[in-house]
Amino acid sequence: MAVDxxxxxxxxxxxxxxxxxxxxxxxxxxxxxxxxxxxxxxxxYLFVTVFKTTDEYLRSSVLDLPTSLAPFWDNVVQAWTLGGMGRASINSMSYAVLGAGLATALAAGAAYGLTRLKLRSANAWFMLIFAGTLFPFQMFLVPLFFGFQRTGLINTWAGMVLVYTAICIPFPLLVLRGSFGAIAREIDEAARIEGASEWRVFASMILPNAKGPLIALFLIQFTFVWNDLLFSSILAGSPEVRSIMVALQALQGTYSSTGPNVVVTASLISSVPTVVLFIFLRRYFMSGLQLGT
Known part of the structure; x- marks a missing residue:
């Protein structure tokens, strides 16, 4: 029926x-x-606690406002020195950057092969790689521990980079498989007609069209590695190679007499890199959330 x-x-x-x-x-x-x-x-609670001394924290309610902002720097110094957070921060940064970067790069190469090349049993290869995510990570700890012990990788920097790279590959592969598959195949064909090699097609045609998802995946995996406590506490417990989360755990246990204010300050310090990284990459991260477009 028509409407006027x-x-x-x-x-x-x-x-x-x-x-x-x-x-x-x-x-x-x-x-x-x-x-x-x-x-x-x-x-x-976080921001009022970091500005309190240990005595002030114990005397007042946990939600009371601090009397001064001066104790913050002293809390930072204690958290940094007592917890050994300087060395731990460098370790975690190297694990997160290399582990997330290598995993994303390897996943991108695998996704290109599975979606842009005519590989036999491509789906079977994908399921083989992705099958590791079907089981909880706790199941891998015992065989990983004994395997690392026998190969001399326990409490080593290389061993931690290796394990983080391996466990971070499946999820980026899942996402990039869909993202690469959505890119028009005419781009590949046009580049090959012009004489481009497969590496050139991958590096110059496919990767620039998936910049948003790649950066978003790197940020997600970086955050996962930075915040990991499970693998780092079992495979890298020594002070030389321990991560910042293990250092934070040690600070909470060994130096608990310093007060919760120091531990909370250390927690604030440990969260800074991921927040800063997200601020600088937020534009790419938001565009990368549209992973299938």
Whole structure:
């Protein structure tokens, strides 16, 4: 049935519906405010604790405002020196950068081969690589520990880079397989007609068209490696190669007499690199969230 959009009655009906849809829902607003407060309370606790001394923290309520901002630097110095966070930060940064970078690069090469080349049993190869994610990581710890012990990789920098690279490959492969598959194949064919090699097609045609997903995946895997405690506490517990999370755990256990304020300050320090990395790469990360487009 045709509708006369110039009819005043029809226009008034649309206006009434529009006004009804714009009425505020106080229940939803109240729920949103409660959830926001619940979300912000841990951050409030974090930022008031790092500005307290140990005595002030023990005397006052955990949510009381600090009396001064001066103790913050002393807490930073104690967390940095007592926990050995300088060496641990360098270790974790190298594990995260190399592990996430190598895993993303290897996953990109594998995804190119599975989607752009005519490989036999491509799906079987993909399932073989991805099958490792079907089991919890705890199942790998015992064989990894004894395998690293026999090969001399236990408590070594190379061993940690190797294990992080291996466990970080499947997820980027899953994502890039779909991302590379969505790129028009005419790009490959045109490049090959011009005499480009497969490496040239991969490096100059495919990778630039998947820049967003690649950076997003690197950031996700970097965060995973940086925050890992499971593998690093079992395979790299010595002070020379331990990660920042193991150092944070050791600070909480060994130097608990320094007070929760120092431990919380160390936790704040350990979160800085991932936050800074996300700030600088946020534009690519947001575009990379559209992984299939």
């Amino acid at each position: 959009i110039s009819d005043p009655a029809f226009i008034e009906t649309l206006k009434r519906r529009e006004r009804a849809g714009q009425k505020p829902s106080y229940l939803r607003l109240a729920i949103a405010v409660v959830l926001l407060i619940a979300y912000l309370v841990p951050f409030y």
